[in-house]
Amino acid sequence: MSYSPLLSDGGGLTMPSKLRSLVLAQQPDIKISLASRKKVLSTLDMIKGTVTITAPEDTAFDNVDIEFLGTSRTFVERITTTAAVSGRSEAFHQFLKLTQPGLQQHYPADRVLKAGQAYDFPFVFVVPQQLLPRVCQHKIHNPAIRDAHLQLPPTFGDREQAKACDIPDDMTPEMASVRYGIFARLSRSKMQDEEMCRSSLASKARRLRIVPALDEAPPLAVGGEESEYIMRKDKTIRKGVLKGKLGTLVMEAAQPQSLHLRSYSNPECRTTTMATVMLRFDPTDENAAPPRLGSLSSKLKVITFFASTARQQFPTKQSSILDLSQGIHTEQLNLSSRCVANVEWTKCDPAKSLPDTIERRDSTCSTTQLTVGETPAPSENYKGRTYYSARLLVPITLPTNKTFAPTFHSCLISRVYQLKLELSTGGGLGTSLDLKIPVQVSAGSNMNTTSDALLLRRESAAAAAGGESGEDTEVEADDISDFFHSRMIRAPAEGFVGRSRIGSQAPVGNEGEEAPPPGYSPFAVGSGERERHRSVGVFHPRQLSA
Structure with a gap:
């Protein structure tokens, strides 16, 4: 007689399921x-x-x-x-x-x-x-x-x-x-x-x-033929079908400030930033007027890089295509579309636009292509005549029906974002220009993070001192307000001169010399600890059959 593992005991349960329930x-x-x-x-x-x-x-x-x-x-x-x-x-x-x-x-x-x-x-x-x-x-x-x-x-x-x-x-x-x-x-x-x-x-x-x-990282230094970003675009504008050139339209933008995730408890809290687009029109002759603008649309491209081996550099689209151990996944979201036909052009005379003095700008606002609010460089067709400039402010707001992870790079996974801005011009021969600029998503800590860390520090200090409530480590409210109170800096009185411990009252070392200040030594790892670290397996790549 053969034994079947699916035989029932008469109560509706098969033998394997009954044994499994008894074990669990x-x-x-x-x-x-x-x-x-x-x-x-x-x-x-x-x-x-x-x-x-x-x-x-x-x-x-x-x-x-x-x-x-x-x-x-x-x-x-x-x-x-x-x-x-x-x-x-x-x-x-x-x-x-x-x-x-x-x-x-x-x-x-x-x-x-x-x-x-x-x-x-x-x-x-x-x-x-x-x-x-x-x-x-x-x-x-x-x-x-x-x-x-x-x-x-x-x-x-x-x-x-x-x-x-x-x-x-x-x-x-x-x-x-x-x-x-x-x-x-x-x-x-x-x-x-x-x-x-x-x-x-x-x-x-x-x-x-x-x-x-995760704080905002410094702006990316983009450029080159293989760059995934387009920070500047030049386009020739024509007068009409089979007619001459009207001029050259230049569209340029810099990396905007990060989209900062502020609140996790309130999903309706909107995360916004502002992108600045600078336009320049170089006419072919003095009588040529700048083109009439149409609409400006913004889209957000969400890019996820992943790999089965540890990456040695920041991922790119080109590297993910050539390397079989890397992959890429993209998703595009439509953010907004607005009419910019009412934007006014400013006529600029190159002879009058030279500044009298050199102004120093904050280095945090600079990139390799453009400073926010700065007029783009002339096009190749510019002949040193009058040109026109305009500025477009583009509000960027993340939709609330998606969850956005902060921009990060780990050994195996990365998440980055790309902002696409597309400008169209009006008229019979409408044309379009588009830019692809990097944008970051940063995140802040919760509001009660400081209080949690302070509470844990109090409990640790109380445990080390043998106490129970940790009352000795509490900070009074008056002390906190006094700590943040502004103070006036002035020269010390004569009675206090020469009494600093750094001077004559400093601790004395060997042979009457002043003791050196406290130093910092690098973290030393013992031989046993080093061997234990070396034996820890971090990555476990596996190859499965097709």
Whole structure:
């Protein structure tokens, strides 16, 4: 008689499902509770909560681990004419791992969970400002790439967490994701192959949404034939069909200020910035009038780069096409379209427009192409005569039906944005000019981030001093207001001259010499620690068959 694994026991359950239910029923139940109800966490935010473990029967254990993890995962589909090269390559990167210490004091004395009794294990983490240097140890082309890779990336492509929190689509492809969460595990040690290893008795994870504070980076230095951005466009304007040239229209723009994400709790809060477009018209003769403008439309291009190997430089569209380990996903959003026919041209005389003095401008407003508000350089057809100029202010507002991740670059994933501005002219022979300029999306911290960090610092100081409430570390409101109060700087009185500790009252070193000021030594890693860092696997690329 043959045995079939799908035989029923007469009660409607098959034998495998019954065995599975019996096995799962014996596992301890783990519940992760958070003290805060914030949907989005930012830099230096406190993640405080409790892990509750309840066992259905007496369960012996050895360790309870509570960790705050951050991981990124990518895969790239490679479709080529060669079957051996085609297939999917994957990569996994655990860039963040914080472990809750001091859980042993909450263990039962015999390390046995009693049946039906709930055991609480508190935890507290703080979202770090940046990652440790050992997270990014691959080869790079310049130090700026390392600095970008050590920035904390935002939650990216986590559809299940976004659906649970009712967060709009973040326009991330399935090939890339960045996830954060609290991971709790109950384990027991046992001997296997003459080595001590841990066996998991139960585990539970709770995902978090992290949007770290990312400041605006310096403007990009764009240019060259292979550049993905077009900051200037020249176009010849004609008088009509089979007629001569009217002049040359120049359209130019600089990178605008970043779109700063200010509020995560209020989805109706609009994120805006302003782009400045400068126009110049060089007529062929003095009697030629500038063209009548039509409309100006703005579009936002959302670009996601992903790779199955660590990148050594910032990604580009050209590199993603040539490298089989990289991929690119784009999505375009229509922002606005407005009529600019009422914009007035300003007639400029080159003999009168030369400034009498040289004015120094702020370096933060400068780019390699154009300073905001500056008239573009003449076209090739300019003959030194009168020209016309105009300025267009284009408000850029992000739609609220999408979620926008800040601009970031990690070892495997990048998110950048491109602003497309298209200008059309009126008349019978209407023409159009378009620019593609970079734009950044930055993010600020939550309003209560400072208070959370101060509270955690107070608790740590109180614990170190053996106190309970931490009253000695509290800061009075009067002291805070006095700290921010303006002060007048003036020469000290004669009675205070010569009494500074930096001078005659400074600490004395060897042989009567003044002791040097405190110094800073580089962080030294011991041999054992260095070997442990070297053994940590960061990237795990895998090659799957087609």
